[in-house]
Amino acid sequence: MSRTALATIHLGALRRNLARVRERAGTANVMAVVKADGYGHGLERVARALADADAFGVAALGDGLRLRAAGIGKRIVVLSGPDEAADLAEFRRLNLGAVIHHEAQLAWLEADRDPRCLRAWLKIDTGMHRLGFAPAQAHAAHARLRALPNVDSDIALMTHFAASDEFGNALTARQIEAFDAVTQGLDGPRSLANSAGLLGWPQARNDWVRVGGLLYGLSVVEGKTGADLGFEPVMTLSTKLIAVNRVRKGECIGYAATFECPQDMDVGVAAIGYGDGYPRSAPSGTPVLVNGTRAALAGRVSMDLIAIDLRNVADAQVGDRVTLWGPQLPIEEIAARAGTISYDLACGMTKRVLFVEDAA
Ligand SMILES: *Cc1c(COP(=O)(O)O)cnc(C)c1O
Secondary structure: OOOOOEEEEEHHHHHHHHHHHHHHHOOOEEEEEOHHHHHOOOHHHHHHHOOOOOEEEEOOHHHHHHHHHOOOOOOEEEOOOOOOOOHHHHHHHHOOEEEEOOHHHHHHHHOOOOOOOEOEEEEEOOOOOOOOEOHHHHHHHHHHHHOOOOEOOOOEEEOOOOOOOOOOOHHHHHHHHHHHHHHOOOOOOEEOOOHHHHHHOHHHOOOEEEEOHHHHOOOOOOOOOOOOOOOOOOEEEEEEEEEEEEEOOOOEEOHHHOEEOOOOEEEEEEOOOOOOOOOOOOOOOOEEEEOOEEEEEOOOOOOOOEEEEOOOOOOOOOOOEEEEEEOOEOHHHHHHHHOOOHHHHHHOOOOOOEEEEEOO
């Protein structure tokens, strides 16, 4: 029996979003960030669709391995580099670029006699305080990489923004300034901007932009949808109604009886729940589409099911299509109701969801 919850991935939209990113990136190269299984859209599928990107960015070695196994020959950058000394042989074998952000990684490299060349991206912490060398250590780290015969001498320089989604936030301006100051006198391509940096901080485009969210049509600015920013949603999450029931006024729906019917009404039950990755925190009133018409959750999201207030929908039937998010219902709207961001929802689909591709 086929599963009911479907994530439809619109490959044409993904490609058009890349073209939009490119337009905004000007002369900068575009690293398409495909970590977290392509932001939940499917790593190999996304990588094949984004053949026009200049490189792929992944979080960890395992993702690079998957891409090479899928026959992807493009440049790949592993954004947190090796996690242990033994990873280096795999980086070299698979020709994966390694972000070097920590003293421990430098020590592994210096002890590594493997003659195969490694391409390095030196990560400098300019204020995010997650990964990266402090500005005061950056020149020494660069010199140590340069001294290694088995590290490509063309070392890229990068930093990551903490708050570029707030276009007026002075932290980003300070990060750009700090990066410019510390990298003065170092050669090599420079990379600062993520999606929000690309949109809000044109002075940070430099040689490489590293863009994830916008490719998938996910908003990177609070209060705006991906479409508001000029990008198309790439995922539609949908399922079917498996019951339509008449429920009397004053009766309650679902676990903990949190929704009381204000009148006699039709309540639909759809085959999706937090076991599929639909957020359990989405409260009553969260919008869904039934046959394209807006309706609302009634009561708690359960593991396999949601209940839907059908007062707004005429003639709903068992088997009707229910859309949880997609081009007609922004994922950002659901994320806001659920107290999270669109990235979190897109990354959260479980194995139970059937992924299908749509060429458009
Ligand atoms: C995830 C990530 C990006 C992409 O961020 P978006 O906001 O999705 O564009 C860029 N650079 C690094 C280092 C990242 O970890």
